[in-house]
Amino acid sequence: MTALAESALTAVETIPIEPENLPAAVGELLRGGGRMQMAYAWYSAPGRPELRYIGSRGQKEDFFMWRCVPRGGAVPSVTPISPLLGWYEREIADLFGIEFLGHPEPKRLVLHEGVRSIAPPFDPAYPIDTPLPFEPAESGLPEIEGPDVQRLPFGPVRADVVESVELIFLYVGERILHFHPQLFFKHRGMEKRFEGRSLAHCALLAERVSGVGSFAHALAFCQAVEQAAGLTVPPRARMLRSLLAELERLYNHLHYFGHLAHTTTLKVGEAEGKLLEERAKQINGRLAGSRFLRGLLIPGGLRRDLDPTPWLSGELERMREEIAVYLAMLENTNSHLDRLMTTGILAHEVAFDQGATGPIQRASGFDRDLRRDHPYAAYGELPLVVPVMTAGDAHARAQVRAAEVDASVALIQRILLLLKDGPVRVECSPPAYSEGLGWAESPRGSLFYAVHIAADGTPSRVKIKSPSFSNWRVFPFTVHDTNMMDYAINEASFGLTVAGCDR
Amino acid sequence: MPFWTFFGLQKGKATTPWPRRDQATGQEGVFGMPRFEPERCAPECSECAAICPTTAITVQPGRNGKDRLAVDYGRCVVCQLCVEACPADAAHASFDWAFGVRDRTQLILSDDVAAIDESPKERQSQDGFRRSLHIRHVDAGSCNGCESELQALNNPFYNLHRLGIFFTPSPRFADLLLVTGPVTYAMHEPLRRAYEAMPAPRWVMAVGTCAVSGGVAGGGYACGNGLEGVLPVDVYLPGCPPNPAAIIEALLMFLGRIPQKVKGGRVVS
Structure with missing residues (x-):
């Protein structure tokens, strides 16, 4: 077996980082030709959520993980620096209740507007296997100004045999001004x-x-x-x-x-x-x-x-x-x-x-x-x-x-x-x-x-x-x-x- | 582009004559529900029940005081773990995938097939729809496996149209609501609205183990347990996912064009 084939099995290096140092560290990584991959949260101990940010310093460089313990349930958002992390942060906010300070789109993502839960579903306080209390509600869309702008909501049940998603178009005539796919109707946890x-x-x-x-x-x-x-x-x-x-x-x-x-x-x-x-x-x-x-x-x-x-x-x-x-x-x-x-x-x-x-x-x-x-x-x-x-x-x-x-x-x-x-x-x-x-x-x-x-x-x-x-x-x-x-x-x-x- | 026309003509007919004649279903080697021979079970053994991921298999006290194997194929995800775990050769892999039934209880393994009453639903006929059935599909949170097989129904190999069965975009034109997925909290209302938009007579078919009973995803904070308690179901087709031939057989069975193959959890014909 070659050394390359074994590389996938070597453990990923984890590096502790303080919340306030995150934005600077992400900026430095990107300037150095690195890339952020994803982020997620987990409970390292009951009541102790920990964030993980996965990245790599170069194309074929091994992945590494930053681990970060939020302070008072919040961390600075790094979305303004690395926009691809925007959805990960919103997902963590929905499912773990962690706040991302300065997030440019501080809105629900994985959970729909209208979910009225006493605790986020991954919080140990959430009663196991209890369905989310839910009243369907409008999702936030940009304000429409001009009189000719039309709004076309298409779905979540669409024509043909396709998966459920609601596609919302704001358009004038043939021209699409803004498009918003309302996903996560199929969120199964x-x-x-x-x-x-x-x-x-x-x-x-x-x-x-x-x-x-x-x-x-x-x-x-x-x-x-x-x-x-x-x-x-x-x-x-x-x-x-x-x-x-x-x-x-x-x-x-x-x-x-x-x-x-x-x-x-x-x-x-x-x-x-x-x-x-x-x-x-x-x-x-x-x-x-x-x-x-x-x-x-x-x-x-x-x-x-x-x-x-x-x-x-x-x-x-x-x-x-x-x-x-x-x-x-x-x-x-x-x-x-x-x-x-x-x-x-x-x-x-x-x-x-x-x-x-x-x-x-x-x-x-x-x-x-x-x-x-x-x-x-x-x-x-x-x-x-x-x-x-x-x-x-x-x-x-x-x-x-x-x-x-x-x-x-x-x-x-x-x-x-x-x-x-x-x-x-x-x-x-x-x-x-x-x-x-x-x-x-x-x-x-x-x-x-x-x-x-x-x-x-x-x-x-x-x-x-x-x-x-x-x-x-x-x-x-x-x-x-x-x-x-x-x-x-x-x-x-x-x-x-x-x-x-x-x- | 004229060369496409020549190409199509040159390729000839790709559609299988099945089920009209005894021809290839296209499912060679595809596993179906496992078969059980409870009489072969080792005493006190519950290996298969312990390994089943969806509690489709349980061991329950029988009438004569001896424990007996209970199997609910409506919960089976065709994972074959029970077949691998059985130490006594009482569980076998099979190609029994045509598991469409009208009555949920027919999916429960029974020792005595002859004693099973044909439910009143079984005699009800869909006369007038036999060669013109319009289906509205709703994905209520599937993994997309069922959709992939439903989309395959209109590929040239199965060519569902030839059987007079069509998918329609609007529930207003639909006779049958075909539902996949365990019914997530967010899809519950859109699903109910699609059903209410359908004119009578209207029927519902649960396709895939998720829609029948919840499958591996059912329960938890975001899912229901399939159509149980959500809509009245007229046809159940478990499978993970059911293959296109299984879906066609279930539709033809519903229309009374072929007999139901499964009774008491066993293939009888």
């Missing part, structure tokens, strides 16, 4: 469900946070627990994990092209994309017993061995040829390209400041991919192609995914050649009061699980950072000041899920 459950159950829960990211979620969770336990899973399990993660990328990206063709009204293109997605899902079912690759992962490896040889290689090669023809035809269809080019441009700076991830940031000129920069599973031993585009429009986002489909199939074929017999599971029992951070480059971007283990070996806190949480924050910046006709195409080009964001 999933993070709380992990607490005190066995690790096997937690892996099942992770699979059910975002259905089309089942494998990546369970993988990031398992890797967090394995890091806490300080163990390395056997080589065959690592190879199979990479193989399954690429199969997940494959069916997701194929769905993406079918759906994108739907929004540009390219009927045959839509049908072909969705048929290829179906075939990829059927391959999943045949290989894993689940079209969503569920029921395989467990901290310590895989629950059972799989036999992907000899049939998978031939099946994928046939698909690869058809996919190549399909994607080339899309790239030769003027009516399709006309709708994608210059639609929903995400500027490089906005992508960085607001925390865009995955194919979205790679289409705006960022050469970042957790598989290569912070290798896990078997990625440290595999050649990886990371496509990057700079236009930042819907077309660039599609081109990045097209190149990733090709790279995924090549990776799977390589893994099938390298796959050797061996055990796929080792015992995994993390010590009491240990913690771990796991990550995965899911089809939609960076996914993080932070896991804290209690005295009995079960999680006392699990924080989930899904890629769609990052990209939903970015998305409205590409919608303000555009037109209605482009909206559906732009949304499809982002490939967002709501379940992962809302949790």
